[in-house]
Amino acid sequence: MARAPSTPGLPLALQALLAVAAGVAQAASLAWPWSGEPLWWLQIASMAVLAWLVRPHATVSVSWQRGAVIGGLFSTAWLAGTFWWLFISMHTYGGLAAPLAVAAVLGLAAFLASYYAAMLGIFCRLALTSKALTAIIFGAFWLVAELARGTLWTGFPWGAGGYAHVDGPLAALARYGGVYGLGAVAAMLAMGAVQLRRADFRGWRLWAVLLALGAALALATVDRFCAIHLCSTPQQRPAPSLSLELLQGNIPQDEKFQSGSGVPLALKWYAEALLDAKADLVVAPETAIPLLPQQLIPGYLEGIQQRYAQGPQAALLGIPLGDEAQGYTNSVLGMSPATQATPYRYDKHHLVPFGEFIPPFFKWFTAMMNIPLGDFNRGVVGQPSFAWAGQRIAPNICYEDLFGEELGARFIDPAQAPTVFVNFSNIGWFGDSVAIDQHLQISRMRALEFERPMVRATNTGATAIIDHRGVVTHQLARTTRGVLKGEVQGRGLDAQSGWAITPYAWWVSRWGLWPLWMFGVLVFALAVWARNRGMGACRH
Template sequence: MRGRVGAALVLAGLAHAAALAWPFDLALGAWLRPGEPVAGLQGASLVVLVALLARAPTAAAAAVRAGGFALAWLAGTFWWLFVSMHVYGGLAAPLAVAAVLALAAFLALDYALAAALWWRWRHAGVAARVGAFAALWTLAEMARGVLWTGFPWGAGGYAQIEALGWLAPWVGVYGMGAASAALAAALALGGTALRAGAGVLALALWAVPATGPGLVAALPDATRPAGTLPVRLLQGAIAQDQKFDTEAGVPLALRWYGQAIVHASADPKLAGGLVVAPETAIPVLPQDIDADYWHALAGAVRAGRVAVLLGVPLGSFTDGYTNSVVGWPPDEPATDAGPDPFAALSRYRYDKHHLVPFGEFIPRGFRWFTDLMHIPLGDFDRGALPQPPFAWAGQRIAPNICYEDLFGEELAAGFRDPATAPTVLVNVSNIAWFGDTVAIDQHRHISRLRALELGRPMVRATNTGATAVIDHRGRVVAELPRGQRGVLDATVEARTGITPYAAWAARWGLWPLAAACVAVLALGRLGWPRRSAP
């Protein structure tokens, strides 16, 4: 790439990353707020990309340009992986930087291939080129989210939650990204009339205030109220460098979460409600904790009127380990918990299905890399997909753990039968691995999109943030300050009914959207000018 073109692509890619959750302490009224998505910035970055791809002299040049853009975008999106690898994993800083860049470069290959293929549409009509760009870019986004176990963090559609969130219950985050890509391509490629129309539409959509209700406020409901559920969300705010320390973090976690559960069980305001503690709130195996601790909790929970969801690792060396959530419903009258009070309490269990590469399982051939780091609990077994929800207080409560909420098509698997579909979604996370960074804000918006797609409230209990309650329209209705120890009380409106997205994604995953992209490409190909016979 030439200097000016390369600089423009890098700046556009970094702008695309910043659009997902504005990372700077700089505000501009309601349109630019720290931690909030910026729809117009994401759209503008794609306009720059399409314009420069259209001028690429060869397919290889187009691939290099798109790859450079994607490298800057992806590295600028999940740069905070450096924190987990260097600060908490003990990996030397140059190696941690190289690892982040290598991951971004590998994932950028999907977009480079898409651009090289799009270059073949250079002689097609404007409509065909616009449709082809949106289709190929969306296929690249989905490939990144599926291949090699998938890592879709930072998909462009997340920046459009205020502007295009009304599409989420129909086509999901990838469909939102396709709409944004099509609009950007129309602005970059169209003639005077098309650009004028696309400009008006872009202004109407992308000028939506970052913190307002947006067009989602006018969205007709595909779901119906199904009662309310009082919740108390626990945020222990235990520093990651202490979390697994048996002299510091482990005793603190046992004491603070134990006391919080005991107090909640006795609180009459929470009767019939739910207490949620985050991922690995108890950071050691239950059998490694004194039985008296579990007996005390068993007595409190059984005597109360509050159910508990608790993040805890389970298993053994011989049986394997799982990153899990256990559900404890109360029993009345209180009874003796027996010799294994933890097992007696745990009437429900959810095991994490979508594991994090290098954090929860070691990809084949990469043991050498993880040996350089010092992160505990490295190899877990996978849970099934789907798993039944936790039944309590007339609700069906479906947990997901950490970055599982990136995979809307996997959460949708539990919606195949409307009679057993979840009425409330619960995410438990520990983003402390990545420090006090924009990762917290990005993850909040990911959960917001899942709530919109599936038409369900999402409650989030995390170690350091964002512990929040999100309604079925993707709006954050309550949130704890990040990094502070505390509890968040709220009342959640459960929902029943199935969104169109949940209906088709539950049965076919992402295949219908992929087929639609292929159909757009095929229709556009029919309109290519025919070559004259020699």
């Protein structure tokens, strides 16, 4: 068999350049830098370029080494282009030298890209002649790489490709497979598209496949429409509205923990806003109170608690808790007449590496930065919700809303499942960057997966109200100080209203991400079997 290049007419250097450009496009698709909006078509187009570079042929296929290199370049460019704003936290606020901060971002991106490089190398090694199987295998291997990035070493799945689809035609699938399932489907479609030839359109098989895919997507869309609009159960009563006031202090990050500037400003502004609020529920963001209770002026926290000890209002407040003996937690305090004796408390479970805990062997790295670091205790997964006004309100802090499988643990009992999610964040560490827009799309995806509203209270943005359809209904201007007022309708209050548990919430609450892992393993076994049955493409 004659040797032939994997992409005829293209030198390796040009293939590498295309892979990097496609990776940058994938990053931009998650939140377009000039508008903050996700572009689902750009995500599929960028994946199609990658798929085209590694696609097998009947007579020749890409070597596993080249596949790994192309996959690594694409993923490194994509991930570095996604979370480049880590540079701001390390250099601008942490004082780390710019070259070291750039190296840290690129090093993290390259490390996480190794999962994709490995899976694409294996994909090329098991290359098949069947176009349908090739598309399925490509999507499944991409899924495995995404799962590895999202779970290993505590997981950092920020920027998963599925987040680009919150406004696209594939959004209807979120209630079934979650963001990882969406990403796998997009990868399958990309590989399927680049393998098409003009002759394929003259046969009935392609049209049968397209008809089946269109019918499945149409059914999923109709099913989702009926679920969110209750069109199949008109006897169910609509949920009552809950009025909200979401506080955005816009405390400058370089002053937030300074006793002579940011601390007194935060204490004064948040106390006034909490005392003057009129809504059913008032929410102050992550570490809105930047001091431990024992460090506060005597009577400060007690005065706020007394304000909500009676009457028709409640508050959720971000504050650090604990002491040197018991350890510290990044927490939320809930205040209402029902919690006067025992205040509600939520402790963050999924801690941020280097910010809330220092990984082994990395103290030398954190020692080079001037950032107030902590070694916090972890809360447990599936903590109780805050009960107020007939709602079960489930807090999550910072990037905890990135881990849908952990939020989903609360749905195993429909009677205790959240009716509203509330995210408490401080994205001020990353400036006025695309990180704000990316985090907003992450919260929207959780709303799509669980069909629950997601309320966001942040220091600098995006402070917003997202309804159970994943639509942003209210949003405060970023990097401004103010109060966002609006209403939200909880979902799944009781049996009469309908529990409204999505398929994704049902299976992820019981088995976590294991069904997706098993799908990837089964497809890998299928690929090995098909290869051994003589369905593989020739190698070079």
